[in-house]
Amino acid sequence: MALIDLPLLMKDAARGKRSAVTCALKCASQCAFGPCNHSDNPTFRDIASSALSRRAVLGGGTGALAIALGGTQGALAAPGNGKGNGNGNGNGGKSGALAPNGSKLRFEAIAPVEYTADDFTVAEGFDWHPIIRWGDPLFDDAPDFDWNAQSAEAQRLQFGYNNDYTEIQEIPGTNGKRAVMFVNHEYTNENIMFPPETDADDAIEIGMAAHGLTVVELERKNKNFPYSYVRGAALNRRIHLDDEFQLTGPAAGSDLLKTVDDPEGRTVLGTLGNCAGGLTPWGTLLSGEENFHGYFRSAATSEAEQRYGFADRATARGWESKHERFDATTEGYENEINRFGYIVEVDPFDPTSTPRKHTSLGRFKHEGANVIVAENGKVVAYSGDDERFDYLYKFVSRDTYVEGDRAHNMTLLENGDLFVAKFTGNSPASEIDGSGELPEDGAFDGSGEWLPLVLDGESAVPGFTLEEVLVHTRLAADAVGPTKMDRCEDVEPSLHSRRVYVACTNNSNRGVGDYAAADEVNPRTENRDGHIVEIDEQGDQTSTAFAWNLLLVAGDPAQGDQTYFSGFPVEQVSPISCPDNLAFDSVGNLWISTDGAPSGIGYNDGLFRVTLGGEARGRVEQFLSVPRDGETCGPIIRDEDRTAFVSVQHPGEDGEWGAQLSYFPDYDGQGPKPTVVQVLPQRG
Secondary structure, X not given: OOOOOOXXXXXXXXXXXXXXXXXXXXXXXXXXXXXOOOOOOOOHHHHHHHHXXXXXXXOOOOOOOOOOOOOOOOOOOOOOOOOOOOOOOOOOOOOOOOOHHHOOOOOOOOOOOEOOOOOOEEOOOEEEEEEEEOOOEOOOOXXXXXXXXXXXXHHOOEOOOOEEEEEEEEOOOOOOOEEEEEEEEOOOOHHHHOOOOOOHHHHHHHHHHOOEEEEEEEEOOOOOOOOEEOOOOOOOEEEOOOOEEEEEOOOOOOHHHOOOOOOOOOEEEOOOOEEEEEXXXXXXXXXXXXXXXXXXXXXXXXXXXXXXXXOOOOOOOOHHHOOHHHEOOXXXXXXXXXXXXXXXXEOOOOOOOOOEEEHHHOOOOEOOOEEEEOOOXXXXXXXXXXXXXXXXXXXXXEEEOOOOOHHHHOOOOOOEEEEEEEEEEOOOHHHOOOEOOOOOOOOOEEEEEEEEEEEOOEEOOOOOOHHHHHHOHHHXXXXXXXXXXXXXXXXXXXXXXXXXXEEEOOEOOOOOOOOOOOEOOEOEOOEOOOEEEEEEEOOOOOOOEEEEEEXXXXXXXXXXXXXXXXXXXXXXOOOEOOEEEEEEOOOOOEEEEEOOHHHHOOEOOEEEEEOOOHHHOOOEEEEEEOOOOOEEEEEEEXXXXXXXXXEEEOOOOOOEOOEOOOOOOOOOOOOOOOEEEEEEEOOO
């Protein structure tokens, strides 16, 4: 008997993105119950007449967002037809296709890999190396992992499950030989983690211990060798569900955040659903609490509870059966659900520091948050609410960044203004028919505005107090009329161009029945494959006006999908589906990791490079592919060293104990282990 018995509704819940098992365990099959957003915010069809009058703001026609990045752009090769697996005779990224913008990371794009393949496939001339995997011991007193002798005590000392966002920073003074790595552990799949005879209560405790965050030191001989993790290193740390987190910002201490265990409303135990994140300019890490609703049972009688997807039913993992705080129907714990859904900040260089949850950035299903210092010195953080028909947000700090003053800079996310995005297209609504076909002006583009939710430290939403805006952020945003998006996941500002890139993963309900119709920024009905939005803030990052265009509309042209790659020939791109996490290399090229391609275009998920400027703008090249059922997470690109890192999450998700579908990364016949992987040129 399975440790987690997924009801039939959950097993059949996937709607064109992930496997049903992933849906059930990652987001509590929210898609099966319909979107949480039932607001009547206008779509482009309602505001098309005003859109045309704004062409002057953008310069009109296809010139809404001119892109001109320097570097080498021409004479690029078409994607390779081979399935490079790192075992070929290439010479370590020094040959192959000419890399855009002069990047040292040269490769010939691999062919897409069929979704049943349990292989980690990389471009010719490269090898892949596991850095750390689920269960690896972090401390000197941690036991080695044993599939058949797991315990909560052991798991607390070992690397957690389902690694997602990953960041690596070199440790000063080590000549690049030592680094510290930060990793999110988003969720667990107990049915492939444990033998079926595992006691159900033990499975709960081990599963809880496998959540949270990890900080771990790495070492390498030099940049030509892969990193390995250092057991027992001074900075190694596991952050668990019983560790204290400090609430910051105006909502800290609010009656909305008080519980019987925390009558002050200022201290939360643990973090949940940690998905993507970001590195701050002062060297701390941000982690987004995403699908926290699936861990709580709630009465779900209030509008706020319903807007976040809470329900009065048993959760998949049943934590509420052992721990009262996960049952919000219990007296004294009604507000526990309000204490999750924030951006968490962690100092990886101080193992004794208390992580913080910043209420100023709002409460919703944060994919993550990424920071840039504006021209006026204020810090701007962008964040997407990862649910169908939810919104894009940005935070602008009250105070300004001070170079070298780390203590001051670590307070910048505690106070500031919060905005939500409204997009307007510059094409007539009649030209956006849901097919994904370009309008007559040759581009999906337009203007936008940031609508204030918090302005000058006060609520900007009539009928909402400041605390209500920051705790019930979705409801506050509904009230001001932003644009419903196709699942904003990672939102990354480029430090090269200062443009902002938004990964809209997909939305199978777009234009279906009474759901919001296709519009210019979400141009496809039943959007299976997703798209990338490119934003140019007008003036500076703190501006309330912006221009936008779609960089790409994803899919597989060879399968007849209606796609768009900024005008680059579709026969010369790698097929791509369900963009999720974004990153940039040292010369400003965009990299995209995917989550959902198997149920989209039928290939395993992977990591792709996208050229952003010149005649090759929009060219997509696949660098690697992860094993079956796996998601590509946390990309880190160090192209100056011709190396890249990804976190492989939930490989073999659809298997079960005794019938595993993946044996990555060890291929030892036991089962899959989520793993952080480094890819670098072959030696010799």
